[in-house]
Amino acid sequence: MRLFEDVFTVKAKDPKGRKFERVSRIVCEAFMTGFELILDLNTQLYPMELDEQFSLCLARSLDDEAAPSSGTYVQNRESSLADSFDYVMHGTIYRVEEKEGQVAVYASYGGMLMRLKGNRSALMKPGLELDSSLYLLIRK
């Protein structure tokens, strides 16, 4: 079930200098909604350069209809959604903050962090609340 979709442009890469060899932090802006995204990416696996564009999708699960993930690893899952993307991560939303009319959703993908900031109506919806698990899918 897709929760959010947009195309982002990389505005900055590692704004505070490169701290890790395999992981870079990119700061992006959404094409349609203008949302702001901060995301840690495994750039060794999936290189991402400045000014590149990619489309991003947040989903509750990878199967279109199935229930959200149970929290444990299941082998041989038949996935459909991931097939159409190049880079897929799974994580948890650990914080939803509201500041100056904007909502920021914080998620951690095994320690790689994401912050998606945008207007309230688009981000305050079921599936994006605290402690729900989340899939992030990217393709260029």
Next chain:
Amino acid sequence: MKEQHHVMGRRTVSHIQFGTMSSQQMQRLSEVNVYAPEMYAASNRKAVDFGPLDRRMGAFDKATPCSTCALDMRECVGHFGHIELELPVFHIGYFKATVNVLQRICKTCSRVLMTDDLLFTYTDRLLAPHLESNQRQAIIKEAGDLCKKTLRCPHCGAQNATVKKVPPMKIVHELYVKKHEAERTRLHDELAAAAEEVDGLRSLLRQDRAQDVLNPLRVLELFRNIPDSDCLILDLGARPESLLLTSIICPPGCIRPSVMRDASATSSSEDPISVSLTGLDRHRTRYASCLRLTCLCGQKLEKVMETWEQLQISSAILYNGQLTNLMQTQKKPIRGFFQRLKGKQGRFRGNLSGKRVNFSGRTVISPDPNVGVDEVCVPYHVCRILTYPEQVTKHNLEKLRKMVLNGPKVYPGATTVELRNGDKKSLAFANRRNLARNLSIGDKVLRHLLEGDYVLFNRQPSLHRMSIMCHKAKPRPWRTFRFNECVCKPYNADFDGDEMNLHVPQTEEARAEAAELMLTTNNLCTPCNGKPLIAATQDFITGAYLLTTKDVFLSRQDIAQLACYMGDGELLVHLPPPTIIKPMKLWTGKQVISLLLKPNKFDPTEIYLQANNRSYDKDYAKQEFGGKPTLGEKTLCPEDGFVLIRKSQLLSGFLDKGIIGESKSSIFYALLSSRLHPPLSSFISRVGILRCCVCGLQCMKRLSKLTTRFLMNRGFSIGIGEDGDGGGGAVRCKGYIQQLEKGNVECQPGCTAEQTVEAKIKQDLSAIREDAGLLCRQLLPNSNAPKIMAKCGSKGSNIPSLRLHLRQMIACVGQQIINGERIPDGFDGRPLPHFKEEKSREPVARGFVENSFYTGLTPTEFFFHTMSGREGLVDTAVKTAETGYMQRRLVKALEDLSARYDTTVRNSSNGIIQFCYGEDGMDPQFQETDNCPVDLERLFSVTCTQSKHATTISSASSASHARSPSTPPQSRPSWLSCVWCVRAYLFCVCVSLLPEDATRVSAQESGQHRRCSAATGSGALHRRTRDNEGPQCTAGQSHIHVCMCDVCVCVCVCQEIINAAKKISTPVIEAPLEEADNAAYARRVKGRIETITLEEVAEYVRIFCSDNESYVAVKLDLQRIANLFLEIDVQGVVFRIVSDRKLKVKPNDVDIKSASLFHVYPRPDTRKPSNPVHLLQALQQKLGTVVVQGLENVNRAIVNDEGGVHKLFIDGTNMRGVMSTLGVLGEKVKCNHVMEVEKTLGIEAARQVIMDQVQYVMSNYGISIDPRHTMLMGDLMTFKGEVLGITRFGIAKMKDSVFMLASFEKTIDHLFDAAMRGTTDPIEGVSECIIVGKPMKVGTGAFSLLQSPPPNQQPPKRRKLLFDVDEYHPHVRSPML
């Protein structure tokens, strides 16, 4: 049923009465009159009858039994003998007391030198009920002083004079001196005839050499005549004549056995006591014969006196073998009775206070990360020797049978079987098969140590409570004790060859106590300040750090492997979904940690944690987002520096020392203080942290396994390559150094004020050091091993900006410091002859080492490095000794304090020290924050994050917080769902607000705060200084590294406070001012306080001589006085001069000429005519030093400007003067001198000062100590109503127990004092109980049954339990398994 454990059997020592022994008592006790001066008969090498080795006194060797009781050496308890003396001698132990008594009585009529009325008053005062020993001593001293002053006896009118000791052991009554003219002339008249006859007598008389010698015989006679009624005031418990020896008791054989030198018993070596007894006998015989000869044949009396003196000396040597000045014949000191008792190896400290035990072992220790934190690996070899007596029951019969069959040599076996009838069968010799078959319920089997047995584990020095803890034994092969490295800290152990001790508790009761009170699990936090002491160290931290950086990605095989590492493959693990699903499935290192905290779905652990780690960038969030960063924004720290754990999932931040090490923000602490699920069920039990610690321990065990194994595979080592930094850094550092050197050379020529230059240089050099440290941090790659260690805190410097060790290895070693200064001159104007004198101020010449350990030190640099290294070594050595002694004193003073059931803290004699422990009755071990037992903020944030209605709660609670807590929050639809959260939170608030509740809760949990609380305070105190060795500085000490000397100051200051020193090194009075914002006002007040002599304000003090008059003219420098804001005028100065007693200037000697000028005329001394010029000169000199303004005992005052608020800091002790000075806010004056404050403001103020000062000193060195510890110390030092130092004098005033004082210091003095006074020791305190072997009344001994079970009662019949029916116990399967 198991028999109840009777610790002492039926009889216990209830009290011990000290007293002197009269001659009759000795004879009654004695079996034999020892008079023969030989030990063995020359003919048959047998002990001489009536000799010092007479067998009637017990068995002296294995060959011959005791002839009194016919038992052999092992069995015979020994019997006394005695030596009868013809004439009495002084007892060396009571010699001082004898002199004291003589000083107080009339040497003619034996009455106390005091009128009957006075005597009656004093006796009455002494007989008052509930008199404390201190008061009693004061009265007796007062009476004694009065007696000493009385020279004429009020009873018989005889003249008395001072009584003095004269070496070697004579007492002299100085009656015939000039002072007592009448007596002197009487003597001269009496001896007039004799003087005619005897040569030299006249000249001796003329020189006043005549003395009234009080020989023992006379003294004995005097003492016999003292009436009983006078004895009380003389502070005697029994008749005074027993202070002299008329018989000497011979100790029994068992304390002075003869040791055969060879099997044939032809020669033996004797105990020194036997030897001196022989000597004594020899002297006795000689003088007895002398005496007889004198009486019968008229031999010269000198001979008798001589032998009498010899006897005196030899009897003294028997007691004190080290009277070297008395021993003419034998110069070598021997071990007399005194020496046997006193000192560290003596009877009291060596045998009575510290006893030897069975069932203990000692061997080398080694680390083992695979062992749990609460376990210890015990070698099989040890397990076979250390046994536990297990009672045979229905349930363990088969197990024990097998063990009995195995016997002592096969593990798991048993060594002995104790049958129910008391017979003991050693399995090494008995028929094991038989015994095993006949083993029945109720027997005891001394079986080998098994897995899971509780053992006590200890490492010396045992400075604090956690130096001995209980572990579960784990029998394993090889020869060392092994335990988890996490437990190193409390023992202060390392593995460079340390040995540790292991004890096996022998009863179920002891095991239960050990498991409940001493298990490592229950001692995770230090009572010093409540921080966890058992936590991950060194490699664990490194491993955890390396695993949790963002860079770590693991394949399925990898994470599965790691999951197996942490649980030995036995743990049920539910693998989380991979973080990266596409392009390939990868997990991250943080997921492994989440797995570690909660390995499977069934695990109940649920922890929440928010904390900064060491790399958290505080500025980032501020710059980036502005304002106060929210939680989410904090997590975005680019360094990955904010650790967030939610629902046992590590979401952001890497682990380092702060997160898994010993701090209150660590995961383990969170685990300790968080409850298992359901999270907020009961708040009562939340103070009962301990119950939850199992979880934390398992995590710690998993962590230690995981990280070490991970690190082993990854590899982590350090090589020479790691020390180089690829070039850049070192070169740039050199650049810095060179730059500074240039600058430095420039500032050299103008070195008028040397200190300024020196300070400047120091500042610059430390700047270099910091720059170098920073550079290292920036330039080194992340893979550099030393950098990794420094970053995560596993090893190396703690202060991030310094990075000491990194910097020393890579960039430059830095300035070497001795005594807080740069290297001092060792030669003429330079530290080493390698440097020219004019360049001796340069950094290199003063011990700045610009090379790094990598580049290598030059010879001079190396020399300087060793110099400061040596200083460190010496410092540690000195400090260990000093703090060790301080610790001993503290422990002795605090040992018997305990918190009672009525919340008071009392000592063993029920004297109240505090009405409520720490004023709130809380145990410092369980305090979550400094001022609150529960960390409300964290609890609140956790409550918020746990709840889905976080925002609602926060608004609701803030609303209720703002108004009164009782006002119900406004109704909202979601209110009901979160009401329990709010209520819980409010309950927490209540707990902290209502002391009764909190006390009750904590009292339930922590029960008794025993003396340990205080002793640990001192333990911590000790460790602080010990840890400060060289590079291994712990938190808070690394900055001391910069100025080592301050540490000495720290110990010194602490010592001053604890000793309650009368004079302290830096007395400072802090005086706030009435007009704090006025600098000029402050200067004026300063002028009033500081001592100013006439010299300082006078333009001149000159001598003027003319024909008719000569005088000293003094002119005041009014300009200067005005400049200094002094309030001095001529009148004032003159008044001071006139009122100065030493000067002896009368008002009319001074002639005031003008507002600034006056003349002082010398006054010729009528008695001693002297040169008027000298008089003038003396006057001139003295006038200059007259204090014209200021207070006494004030050295100087300094105005301190702190943001416009002016204060005075006064270096001096006159607190009273300062307080009463105009302009000073008297009620706010503070002083760091305890005794001065006591004198000025009283005891309560002194207590406050003690507490503040200790806390201040500690905090200066980065050591946090719970205020309850300092409070207790302050109270202990002041509870008697005067400030008592924790020294031998102070402790003697605090405690009354003779045994306690004797086991501390001055053993002999205390024992003899007690005997003389007839003191009773009630055996209540800790030391006394240990000495007599009785359970003490603290801790688990604090309570007992009011009615003890009647002896020989049959065990009650077993009753059938109500629910002990099988149908009530369906087999339940745990979901976890």
